Amino acid sequence: MRSLMVLINIGFAATLMILSGSANAQDSEQITEKQFVLKPIGFVQKEKGRTTLELNKNLAPACLGLDGFSHVWVLWWFNHTDTPEKRSILQVHPRGNKKNPLTGVFACRSPVRPNPIALTLCRIHSVRNNVIEIDTIDAFANTPILDLKPYIPGYDSTHATVADWLTNRNRTIESGPR
Numbered sequence: 001m002r003s004l005m006v007l008i009n010i011g012f013a014a015t016l017m018i019l020s021g022s023a024n025a026q027d028s029e030q031i032t033e034k035q036f037v038l039k040p041i042g043f044v045q046k047e048k049g050r051t052t053l054e055l056n057k058n059l060a061p062a063c064l065g066l067d068g069f070s071h072v073w074v075l076w077w078f079n080h081t082d083t084p085e086k087r088s089i090l091q092v093h094p095r096g097n098k099k100n101p102l103t104g105v106f107a108c109r110s111p112v113r114p115n116p117i118a119l120t121l122c123r124i125h126s127v128r129n130n131v132i133e134i135d136t137i138d139a140f141a142n143t144p145i146l147d148l149k150p151y152i153p154g155y156d157s158t159h160a161t162v163a164d165w166l167t168n169r170n171r172t173i174e175s176g177p178r
Helices: 025-030 057-063
Strands: 002-008 014-020 032-038 042-047 050-055 071-077 117-128 131-134 144-150
Touching (some): 050 057, 071 131
Antiparallel strands (some): 002 014, 042 144, 050 131, 071 144
C-alpha cells in the first residue's frame, strides 16, 4: 500500500512524501519515506476576456508539439481552498447542493479534498513559446499549474457510468470534449 502526503507553503513549493509499506499496524516499522519537491510549472492568467496558461520561460521547449492537439488536461492546485480544515473534509453534497446525496470527495469533484489537486480539460486556441491560450478553466487567475498532458481520445475516453445524482441533473452529460 502507498499513501501520499503533500505539504505546501506560501511560496507554492510542496513536499511530497510517499509512504510505502503495509497498512497493518504490526508492519508499521516497514513503512519507508521518500520526499519530493513539487513546484508549479506556471500560473493561470485571466485578462480582458483571455485565459492563458503562462508557463515558466525555461519550459517553452516542453510545449513543442502541443499545438497539434485540440485539448489539454491541466493539473492545478486548489490554492484558494488549501487549509488543514478543508483538507480534513471527506464527504460533501456535490456542487454544494443539499439535494445531492452526501458523497465522498473521491466520488465527486469537490475542491475540498486531502490533496487539493484539480484536473480540467481545456480547448487549446494557440501555443506561443511558454504561453498556451485556452478557452476557459475553472481556476482563478494566478492559480498554480502543476502539469499539462495532451488529451488523446483513444486513451482519455471510454464508455462509463456515473452516479445517479449526476445523471439526474438538468444538464446533459457529454461523451467527449467540446
